[in-house]
Amino acid sequence: MNILVFDQAGQLAGALARRVxxxxxxxxxxxxxxxxxxxxxxxxxxxxxxxxxxxTDWSAVRTFNLDEFVGLDGRDPESYRQYMERQxxxxxxVTPHHVGFLDGKASDLEEECDRYERAIxxxxxxxxxxxxxxxNGHIGFNEPAPGLQxxxxxxxxxxxxxxxxxxxxxxxxxxxxxxxLSMGMATILRSRTIVLLATGEEKAAAMTAMLEGPITTAxxxxxxxxxxxxxxxxxxxxxxxxx
Ligand code: GLP
Numbered sequence: 315m316n317i318l319v320f321d322q323a324g325q326l327a328g329a330l331a332r333r334v335x336x337x338x339x340x341x342x343x344x345x346x347x348x349x350x351x352x353x354x355x356x357x358x359x360x361x362x363x364x365x366x367x368x369x370t371d372w373s374a375v376r377t378f379n380l381d382e383f384v385g386l387d388g389r390d391p392e393s394y395r396q397y398m399e400r401q402x403x404x405x406x407x408v409t410p411h412h413v414g415f416l417d418g419k420a421s422d423l424e425e426e427c428d429r430y431e432r433a434i435x436x437x438x439x440x441x442x443x444x445x446x447x448x449x450n451g452h453i454g455f456n457e458p459a460p461g462l463q464x465x466x467x468x469x470x471x472x473x474x475x476x477x478x479x480x481x482x483x484x485x486x487x488x489x490x491x492x493x494x495l496s497m498g499m500a501t502i503l504r505s506r507t508i509v510l511l512a513t514g515e516e517k518a519a520a521m522t523a524m525l526e527g528p529i530t531t532a533x534x535x536x537x538x539x540x541x542x543x544x545x546x547x548x549x550x551x552x553x554x555x556x557x
Contacts, residue, residue, distance in 0.1 A: 315525070315538070315539070315544045315545070315546055316544070316545040316546070317525075317545075317546045317548065317553075318545060318546065318547050318548070319548050319549070319550060319553050320547065320548070320549050320550075321549070321550060322549065323356055323513040323514075323549045324356060324360075326356075326357075326511065326513065326547050326548070326549055327356035327357040327359070327360045328360055329547065330357050330360075330444070330509060330511070330547055331357055331360035331361045331363075331364050332364065333509075334346070334357075334361060334442070334444075335361070335364050335365065335368055335370050337441070337442055338370055338371075338372065338375055339368075339370065341441070342371065342374045342375070343374040343375065343376065344375050344376075344441050344442065345375075345376045345377075345378070345434075345437050345438060345439065345440050345441045345442075346375060346376070346377045346378070346440070346441070346442055346443075346444070347377075347378050347379075347380065347440040347442065347443030347444060347445075347497075347502070347505055348377055348378070348379050348380065348398065348402070348444055349379070349380050349444055349445055349446040349454070349511075350379065350380070350381070350394045350397050350398065350446075351446040351478075352481075353446045353511050353512065353513055354401070354444065354446060354511060355401055357444070357511065358401040358402040358405070359401075359405075361402060361405070361406055362402070362405030362406060365405065365406045370406075372406045372407055372408050372409075373407070373408075373409050373412075374409075374412070375408060375409075375412060376412040376413075376414065376437050377398075377403075377408060377412065377413050377414060378414035378415075378430075378433070378434055378437070378440060378497075379394060379395070379398060379414065379415050379416070380445070380453075380454035380455075380496060380497050380502075381394065381416065381454045381455040381494050381495060381496040381497065382394050382395065382415060382416040382417070382418040382494065382495050383418045383490075383491040383493075383494050383495075384418045384423065384468060384491055384492075384493035384494055384495060385418055385419060385491045385493070386418045386419060386491065387417055387418060387419035388415055388417065392482050392483055392489075393418065394415075395415045397482065398413075398415075414430070414433050414434065414437070416430055416466070416495040416496075418491070418494070418495055423468050423495065424468070426495065427465065427466040427467055427468065427495060428466075430466045430495075430497070431465055431466050431501065434497075434501065439504055439505070439506065440504070440505040440506070441505070441506050441507065442505070442506070442507050442508075442509065443502060443505035443507070443508045443509070444508075444509050444510075444511065445502070445508060445509070445510040445511070445535075445538075446510070446511055446512070447510060447511075447512050447517060447520050447521070447524070447535050448474070448475055448478065448520070449474055449478065449516055449517065449519075449520055450472060450474050450475070450520065451520045451523055451524060451532070451533035451534055451535045451536070452472070452475060452534050452535070453499070453502060453510075453534050453535050453537075453538075454496040454497050454502065455469045455471065455475070455494035455495070455496035456469070456496055456497075456498065456499055456502075456534040457469060457470075457471065457472045457475060457534070458472070458531065458532045458533065458534060459531055460531060461531055462498070462499045462531045462534055462537070463498045463499070464498045464499060464500035464501070465498040465500060465501060466495065466496065466497050466498055466501055467495070467496065467498055468493060468494075468495055469493065469494050469495070469496055470492060470493055471490075471491070471492055471493060471494055476490040476491075476492070477490075499534060499537050503537065503538075503540065503541050505541075506543065507543045507545075508538060508541055508543065508544045508545070509544075509545045509546075509547060510535070510538065510544065510545070510546050510547070511547050511548075512546070512547075512548050512549075512552040513548070513549040513551060513552055514549070514551045514552060515551040515552070515554055517548075517551070517552040518551065518552055518553065518554045520533070520535065521546075521548065521552050521553060523535075523536065524536050524538065524539075525546075
């Protein structure tokens with residue numbers, strides 16, 4: 315894995331935003347995999363600014379987000395779909411029908427997961443997958459468990475994951491859904507290039523486990539060790555030795 319450590323989270327966001335813009339300029343119909351959470355917010359803001367400055371055209375870009383809450387649909391203000399609308403899509407003018415998203419309110423969630431796998435395959439697969447990481451080493455909503463799912467699937471959320479997402483629900487943990495839909499580990503690992511972002515000391519233990527520990531379902535991110543083209547972009551906090 316390539317590991318890039320930045321002094322400031324803002325520098326990291328700027329460097330990755332430039333890489334994304336260069337990738338779109340080289341390939342206007344780039345297929346991007348995208349995360350939610352606090353970590354990518356600076357990246358998304360930077361992408362809005364750089365897109366304006368460089369007049370980059372996103373109209374042919376296709377996107378697939380990693381995950382969504384079960385029970386919320388794309389119009390729900392607390393959904394990841396609406397988070398993406400606020401943080402990125404409005405700023406860079408992605409063509410609405412090029413946005414791939416899981417519908418957490420689909421009547422048949424199993425079929426919804428299959429539909430997502432088919433949609434990613436028919437887009438030709440994901441060229442550049444950008445990932446965050448949970449404090450427990452989760453990727454998307456692939457939570458630590460005795461076994462991981464390969465394909466897009468429905469998953470019960472861990473208490474720490476629900477707590478980390480409470481801010482989206484006005485800090486009210488009782489309103490955070492107990493289940494999610496997520497791309498599976500094989501879906502993620504089929505991406506041609508992967509960039510994982512981690513900032514802050516609260517991610518340091520997960521980074522150490524992922525980089526220095528064995529490949530284990532207890533740390534889903536450790537499976538990234540199997541991929542030939544992964545770059546970790548970290549700030550100093552995320553690369554400190556965990557206490
Ligand atoms: C959520 C998302 C993940 C994200 C993680 C980290 O649970 N489902 O895709 O990577 O949180 O979030 P944050 O960046 O806020 O720490």
